[in-house]
Amino acid sequence: MPSRQYHPIKAMIKILKYSFYDLMRSRWSYVYFLFYLLLGFVLLFLNNDLSKAVITLMNVIIVLVPLIGTIFGVMYFYNSKEFTELLLAQPIKRSSIFIGQYLGVAGSLSMSLVLGLGIPFVIYGLFESNAIWDFSLLLITGAFLTLIFTALSFNIALSNENKIKGFGYAVLMWLFLAVIYDGLFLMSLIVFEQYPLDSFSLAATMFNPIDLSRTLILLKLDISALLGYTGAVFKQFFGTYIGVVISFVMLGFWTLIPILRLSFKAKRKDF
Amino acid sequence: MRTLLLLFCALPFLGNSLKANTIIVCASCEVTSIKEGVRIASDFDTLLIKKGTYKEYNIRIDKPLTLLGENNPVIDGQEKGEIITIVSDNVTLDGLVIVNVGTSYTADYAAVRVVKSADFLIQNLVLEKLFFGIYLEKSNNGKIYANKIVGDAVDEYNSGNGIQLWYSKNIVVEENTVQQVRDGIYLEFSDNIGIINNISSNNLRYGLHFMFSNDDLYEGNTFENNGAGVAVMFSKKIIMRNNTFKRNWGTASFGLLLKEINDADISGNTFEENTIGINIEGSNRINYNDNNFIKNGWAIKVRGACYTNAFIHNNFMYNSFDIAYNSNLNDNIFKENYWSNYTGYDLDKNGFGDIPYRPVKLFSYIVNRTPETIILLRSLFMDIIDFSEKVSPVFTPDDLVDSHPLMRPVVRETKIVKK
Numbered sequence: 001m002p003s004r005q006y007h008p009i010k011a012m013i014k015i016l017k018y019s020f021y022d023l024m025r026s027r028w029s030y031v032y033f034l035f036y037l038l039l040g041f042v043l044l045f046l047n048n049d050l051s052k053a054v055i056t057l058m059n060v061i062i063v064l065v066p067l068i069g070t071i072f073g074v075m076y077f078y079n080s081k082e083f084t085e086l087l088l089a090q091p092i093k094r095s096s097i098f099i100g101q102y103l104g105v106a107g108s109l110s111m112s113l114v115l116g117l118g119i120p121f122v123i124y125g126l127f128e129s130n131a132i133w134d135f136s137l138l139l140i141t142g143a144f145l146t147l148i149f150t151a152l153s154f155n156i157a158l159s160n161e162n163k164i165k166g167f168g169y170a171v172l173m174w175l176f177l178a179v180i181y182d183g184l185f186l187m188s189l190i191v192f193e194q195y196p197l198d199s200f201s202l203a204a205t206m207f208n209p210i211d212l213s214r215t216l217i218l219l220k221l222d223i224s225a226l227l228g229y230t231g232a233v234f235k236q237f238f239g240t241y242i243g244v245v246i247s248f249v250m251l252g253f254w255t256l257i258p259i260l261r262l263s264f265k266a267k268r269k270d271f
Numbered sequence: 272m273r274t275l276l277l278l279f280c281a282l283p284f285l286g287n288s289l290k291a292n293t294i295i296v297c298a299s300c301e302v303t304s305i306k307e308g309v310r311i312a313s314d315f316d317t318l319l320i321k322k323g324t325y326k327e328y329n330i331r332i333d334k335p336l337t338l339l340g341e342n343n344p345v346i347d348g349q350e351k352g353e354i355i356t357i358v359s360d361n362v363t364l365d366g367l368v369i370v371n372v373g374t375s376y377t378a379d380y381a382a383v384r385v386v387k388s389a390d391f392l393i394q395n396l397v398l399e400k401l402f403f404g405i406y407l408e409k410s411n412n413g414k415i416y417a418n419k420i421v422g423d424a425v426d427e428y429n430s431g432n433g434i435q436l437w438y439s440k441n442i443v444v445e446e447n448t449v450q451q452v453r454d455g456i457y458l459e460f461s462d463n464i465g466i467i468n469n470i471s472s473n474n475l476r477y478g479l480h481f482m483f484s485n486d487d488l489y490e491g492n493t494f495e496n497n498g499a500g501v502a503v504m505f506s507k508k509i510i511m512r513n514n515t516f517k518r519n520w521g522t523a524s525f526g527l528l529l530k531e532i533n534d535a536d537i538s539g540n541t542f543e544e545n546t547i548g549i550n551i552e553g554s555n556r557i558n559y560n561d562n563n564f565i566k567n568g569w570a571i572k573v574r575g576a577c578y579t580n581a582f583i584h585n586n587f588m589y590n591s592f593d594i595a596y597n598s599n600l601n602d603n604i605f606k607e608n609y610w611s612n613y614t615g616y617d618l619d620k621n622g623f624g625d626i627p628y629r630p631v632k633l634f635s636y637i638v639n640r641t642p643e644t645i646i647l648l649r650s651l652f653m654d655i656i657d658f659s660e661k662v663s664p665v666f667t668p669d670d671l672v673d674s675h676p677l678m679r680p681v682v683r684e685t686k687i688v689k690k
Contacts, residue, residue, distance in 0.1 A: 063651050182652035189644050190637070197643040205646060214650060225520055225546050226568040226591060227645055234646075235522050 012096040012103075015087065019080070019104025029108045032068065036116025044124045050131040054138055057117070058217045061142045062210050066149040067174050069109060073153030074170040076105050078163050088271055095263035098154070102262065106150040110143040117142075137220050141213040144251045148209045149174070151258035158265055181208045198233035206246075209254045216247040297321035305330050305338070305346065312336055320344045320367065328373070332357045340366035343397070348372050350400075353380045363392040372401040374429060381406035381431070385413065393418065403431035404452065407439040407461075414443045422452035424475050433474070436461040436484075444469060451475075455497065458484040467491055477502045478519075481509065489514060494526070500545060502528040503535075513539040520546055526567070529554045537562065547572050548590070551580075560584050561681060569595050569635075578602045586680045587611060587630070591648070594630040594671075597639045601668040605630060609677040617678045628676040631667040633660035 023029045039060065043053045080101065087097050117139065126132055153170045160166035185204050189197055205211045218224055224238045237243040295301075296308045296318055305325055308318045314334050322342035328351045332338070336359075345368045348354040352373040355364065362385075369382040381403035385391055387410060394416040398404045404420040407413065415434060424430030433449035435457045436442060443465045449455040455471030455478045458464060466489035471478035478494035479501040481487065490512045494501050500519035503509060509532065516526030526545035529535070531553045538560040542548035548567040549559075552574040559582045564570035570590040571582075580603040587593045588611040607623070615624035634653045638645050647653050660667060 059649065179652050179655065182647055182650045186637070186644055186647060186652065189641050193641040193643075197641070201643045201646045211647075211650065215646065218648065223568070223591060223648070225522055225524070226648065234643075239522070 006090075006092050006096075008093040008096045011092045012100040015092075015097055015100030016104045016107070019076075019101045020108050022080070023076070023105065023108045028072070029112050032109065033112035033116045036113055037119060040117045040120030044120055050121065050124065050126065050129045050135070053121075054131055054134045055221065057138060058214070061138060061145070062214050062217075063178055065113065065142050065145045066178060066210055069106070069146045069149030070153045070170045070174045072109060073102075073105060073150040074157045074166055076101070077154055077157035078166065085271060094266045098158070098262055098266040099259065102151060102154050102259070105154075106147050109146045109150065113142050113146060114139050134217075134220050138217060141216055141251070144255060145209060145213055147255045148251070148258065151255065151262060154262055155258050155265070158262065158269065177208050177210050182211065185211075202233065202237055206250045209251065212247055212250055212254070216244065216251070219243050219247070292316040293319050295319045295321065296325075298323050309334075309336065315361070328352050328354050330355045332359060332362050334359050335361035337363040338365065338367065339363075340368070343368050345370060348382075350374065353378075353382075353384060355383045357383070357385045357388055357391060360389045361391070362388065364394070364396060365392075366395045368397040368399070369401075370399045372398075372403070374402045376429070379403050379406065379431060381435075384408065385410040389413070392416070397421075401431065401452070403435060404433040404449070405435070406432075407434075407436045407442065409438045411440045411442070413439075413441075414445070415447060416443070417446045418448075420447065420449045420452065422450065424452050427453055427475050430475060432457040432480075433471070435459075436464060439464070443467065449474065449478075454478075454480045455494075456480070458482065458487065460484060462486050464488070465490075469493075470495070472496050474498060480504075481506045485509070488512070493517065494519070496520075497524075499524050499528065500526040502530070503532055504528070504530040505532075507533050507535075509535045511535065511537045511540060514541075516540065516542045516545060516548070518544045520544055522546070525550045525572075528552075529557070532557065536560075541565065542567055542570070550574065551577050553577065555579055557581075558583070562586070564588065564590055564593075566590065568592065571595070573597065573603070580604070581606070583607055584677075584681050585609070588680065592632065592635040592638075595635045595639050596631045596668060596671060599666075599668050601671040603671075605671065605673040607675045607677055608673050609680045610673065613676050613678075615676065622678055623675040624678055627672040627674045629661060629664060629667060629672050631671055632657050633666055636667050 043056055047053060084097060121135055126135060152173060156169045156173065157166045160169060189201060205215050219238055227234055227238045294308050294312055294316055296305055302308045305320060305327055309330065309332055312318060317337040317339055320338060320340045322344050324345045324347055326347045326349055328348040332355065343366065346354055348371045350371045350373045354369050354372055364383060372382050373380045382398045382401050383393060384406040386408045389411045391413040393405060396418040398420045401422055405415055420433040430453040432454040433452040433456060434444060434447065437459050439461045441463045444456060445467045447469045449471045451473050453475050455474045456466060457480045459482045461484045464487040468491040470493045472495040474497045476498045477500065478497040479489065481503045483505050485507045488510045491514065493515045495517045497519055500516050519526050524545060525547035526542040527549045529549065529551045533555050535557045537557060539562065541563040543565045544567065546568045548564045548570040550572045553576040555578045557580045562585045564585065564587045567590045569592045570587050572595040575597055582605045584607055586609045593610060593612065610628050610630060613624055613628045615626040617624055634657050
């Protein structure tokens with residue numbers, strides 16, 4: 001009987017399910033979910049003001065979500081290597097295997113985030129509050145960050161056989177995007193302060209998903225008036241819907257490009 | 272000033288008791304127009320204007336009269352020009368609705384203009400569809416009380432001010448509401464003015480604007496959602512007390528702008544949700560006491576050339592930046608304020624934090640130098656360098672500290688007992 005290729009999409013969904021339930025069984029999803037649940041309740045208990053809690057939450061999300069996405073992605077990839085190799089022996093498209101696994105991990109992480117934060121906020125009366133849009137934006141951005149950083153870490157793990165090296169690069173990537181990038185960004189702004197910098201600084205924000213998410217959330221908060229203070233370019237960007245649209249398109253690119261690279265690399269890699 | 276006030280309040284009654292002539296103006300009366308009424312009236316008469324619409328403009332009041340509206344009669348200027356011009360002392364306007372002032376690019380048409388007159392009282396007017404509202408020109412000792420001015424200004428270049436004082440002295444502007452004009456209240460070369468309990472909101476430019484006016488007081492006013500709050504420029508000895516500056520929120524907005532102001536007293540005010548609470552430039556010897564700065568972008572932005580100012584007993588709560596400072600020199604005093612960003616402790620329980628508070632953050636210093644860096648607002652990196660600067664200050668003024676920060680907010684009207 002000739003070997004039969006499985007339908008790629010069906011196979012992908014099946015692998016996605018395996019990874020998803022695997023994470024559920026290993027209880028990491030629950031831990032992550034409970035962490036956000038606790039965080040949400042504590043925040044709301046402490047200041048009881050939804051819109052203020054949203055701001056505090058933003059600070060947590062733009063630092064923590066990428067970190068957890070990165071660590072989880074790398075860990076899962078290395079851990080399930082044997083299973084992956086088993087799957088590779090089957091007549092399944094390689095991109096289906098890797099993208100299925102990726103979506104399983106990223107999906108489970110995003111779900112923990114959305115439910116973990118969503119439940120306390122809903123209980124505290126989110127639907128009656130006008131913070132609902134800010135909050136949804138926060139969750140959407142958080143989900144995007146999970147997708148982006150899990151994809152990036154899968155890429156790193158795929159390119160590095162050595163676990164220690166892979167872990168090191170992944171953490172370094174997080175450190176770079178979360179902290180060092182902003183430092184370099186700031187230095188370049190100060191060094192070139194004689195030049196018109198608005199377009200440059202907007203562009204520089206686009207090239208870092210963490211900065212991008214931060215500005216996207218700030219855009220929707222009142223505080224955006226502070227940013228618009230600087231000049232006409234900022235004012236146009238932060239004062240109109242152009243900023244939101246461009247930021248979302250860029251987040252989309254940030255998610256899509258690592259996934260494409262993942263499936264491209266996976267096809268060519270010699271296991 | 273009190274006695275003067277009493278005097279001019281009493282004057283119309285004095286006139287009435289002498290002559291007690293009342294001329295009634297209405298559509299079916301003997302006198303059907305206000306102009307006609309003014310023409311036939313003798314000094315100190317009262318024109319009682321009954322309910323109705325009077326299509327008149329250029330009404331010139333050249334003798335001491337009282338124009339009293341009954342049931343809000345409307346004077347419609349049909350946008351042809353100025354409506355009422357007062358050129359005599361002792362004129363009272365009361366209870367009129369004045370609409371449709373003409374707009375002009377060469378003349379400042381007003382609903383009510385007072386020219387070189389004294390002892391007037393303008394009260395309970397409602398002004399709508401106006402260019403300029405109440406315009407005082409070299410007029411003294413008057414009172415503008417409880418008027419409602421609602422404009423429909425869209426652009427600065429073709430709109431006028433609600434209440435404008437030009438070369439006028441000893442005027443009280445009280446309990447007025449001014450909305451949607453260019454400047455709510457505008458003072459130029461006007462001294463000894465009291466601006467009390469007014470509400471000025473949704474104006475295109477400033478809620479209140481001072482130019483070259485000295486020894487004035489404004490107290491208990493609310494300035495909300497104006498293009499740029501209140502601007503006080505080139506004036507001396509101004510007292511600003513218990514006012515509320517709220518939601519002047521926009522890219523170039525501020526609650527209060529001080530430019531070239533000396534010897535002023537700013538106390539008991541509340542600055543809430545303004546892009547910049549107070550923007551200070553070239554202002555010296557000013558006392559800032561017992562003010563609340565709540566949720567502003569910048570609570571105070573010091574632009575330079577500001578010396579010997581004292582900030583004592585203020586509350587700085589939840590501002591993105593407490594103070595922005597653009598130089599390394601500091602000659603201003605910050606003492607016994609409450610800072611919500613303060614993280615120190617009070618071991619000896621005397622109500623003051625044991626370690627000094629530095630209100631200028633490194634980030635605020637950097638933003639002042641390179642405004643574009645504001646894009647890094649709330650990023651992790653900024654928190655880290657702010658922290659390191661807090662531990663060992665390098666860039667921010669060394670002596671700009673509050674050495675006795677309060678542990679709890681100042682509650683208004685209760686003075687802290689000093690040890």
